[in-house]
Amino acid sequence: MNNLANNTYPGRGIIIGKTKDTKKIIQIYWLMGRSENSKNRIFITVGNNFVKNEVFDMEKLIDPSFIIYFPIKKINNYHIVTNGDQTEKIYKYLRENKSFEEALKDQFYEPDKPNYTPRISGLVNTKTSEYKLAIVKTINNNASYFVRQIFSYNNLIPGKGYCITTYEKDGDPLPSYVGEPSIVKIYNSIEENIEEYWDLLDKNNRVAILVKSINVKDGKDTIRIINRVGIVGQQQMS
Secondary structure (H helix, E strand, C coil): CHHHHCCCCCCCEEEEEECCCCCEEEEEEEEECCCHHHHCEEEEEECCCEEEEEECCHHHCCCCCCCCCCCEEEECCEEEEECCCHHHHHHHHHHCCCCHHHHHCCCCCCCCCCCCCCEEEEEEECCCCEEEEEEEEEECCEEEEEEEEEEEECCCCECEEEEEECECCCCCCCCECCCCCEEEECCCCHHHHHHHHHHHCCCCCEEEEEEEEEECCCCCEEEEEEECCECCCCEEEC
């Protein structure tokens, strides 16, 4: 996990993993920000199984583009996590019995020149035990060249997770994530996971983090959130 501990700005990140006792599947997602506009966000739970980014202080809002979206949604046995509005497209496609891959076929990176922030997405299918991570990014921050990568896992290693972030490190422009998802540690409890990964993120740039724990036997999920400006507590989902 040194790639997070020693990295001041990995950007937004997704982890999909399984607890060591194999009883729960874990999804982790976090926000980071360098500007006041990016830091002016919190996670809130909406409805029974969604999480939304929300502006904390409307008076400080500069531009809502790319910062307000649903990072977490669920439909039937599918659990979606992304860093942008592609959540809606994936949700729509799954509802229409289409695939994760089809939903991302025409997905592009964010048009925030010169960074061209990658779109990262994850999916857990509790019925078929399929686990997927995807990234759409430019090559060397050149908008003329891009790549879509999908990593599909037939099973998860107990006590381990697969992690992907938007950026490789801090920089100007910010360099996109490189390589396959890294393997990181997953703890048995939701509290251990959220505290560990919140502490790993740079204190000056971290904004919010959520951990979603999905019970393998009955499919019930619990979401725990920490926001930079406060804490929204644990909520039992079904």
